[in-house]
Amino acid sequence: MIYEVKDNKILVLDKSQFNPKQTLECGQVFRFGINSDGNYFVCSKCYRATIIEKKDCYEIISNNPEYFINYFDLNTDYNLIKEKLKKNNVLSPMVDYGYGIRILKADSEEMIYSYIISQNNNIKRIQKIIEKLCTTGDVVEDYHAFPMTKTLASKPSEFFSELGAGYRDKFLYEASRFLLNVDLDEIKNKSTDEIYNFLMSIKGVGPKVASCILLFGFGRMEKFPVDTWIEQVYYNHFSDEKKSRPEIQKYFENEFGEYSGIAQQYLFYYERESK
DNA sequence: TTCCAGGCTATGT
C-alpha cells in the first residue's frame, strides 16, 4: 500500500484499504479509543499512535512511526487479498462492508494477557480490565505502557484479584510466572502448530484464545478463531448444519486458506456492526 | 430476574 513517512507522521495515501474505525472497532486489540477531537488512538506495547482523517489520506502520528508501519501492516496490499476472498459469494459483500480492515501486528506477550482476559467476556469490560492492568506499566508521556512480564510476575495475587477480572485472575497470575521463563522471540520462529501447542499449555488458553494470539500476536493469518459471534455468522449465513466450534474453525480455514484470519475479521465486523 | 459476553477447566460418559 502507498504511504509516506515524514518525521513522526505516516501519510496513508490509500483510503480504499485503511480505515481506523473498522480496524480498531473489531476487537483485535483493546487499548484504543476516540480522543475529544474525534480521532482514534491506539496504544501498543510502550507506543501510541493517533490517526487523523484528511480529505485524501490518513495521518498516523506516533512516537515510533517505524513500529506502526509494521503494526498496521502497511507493506501488505489488502486490495489483492480482498479480491481473492471475494470469490466467496457470502463473504464478498462483507469484505465491501469492512473494506478498510487490516490485521494488526500486535505484541505477542500483550496478546497473551489480553486474550486470557477476553474469554467469556465482553469487549467493553475487557478494555476496562486491561486499562487497570496497565496502571502498573511504565509511564510514557501521559499514558501507561502495557506492563512487561517481569513487572507482572513481581505482583502478588492480590493485584490480579483487584483487576475486576473475575475467575480469570488466577490465569493471569499463573501466566505471568510461566512466561517469566519463556523466550517468546525464540518461539516466534517456530511453526504455527508448535506455537499453538505452546499457547495451549498456558492455563486459561484454549483453542479460540490460542488462535487469536496466533493471528494478532504472531502474524499467523491462516488461523480462524471461532467465538460466539462467528458461530452466529456460520448459522446465519453459511449453513444450518450443526457443528462444534472446532469443526466450524476447520470448515472456514479450509474455505479461506492462508487468508482465513482476514476473512474472519470481515465476518466478525459485519456481524457485530449489523446487529 | 435472567441472559450474555472474542471460552476454558474439570469432570463426567
Next chain:
DNA sequence: ACATAGCATGGA
C-alpha cells in the same frame, strides 16, 4: 474422543 456444569463480573 465428545458432552456439559460451573465459573466472576457487569450491562442489557
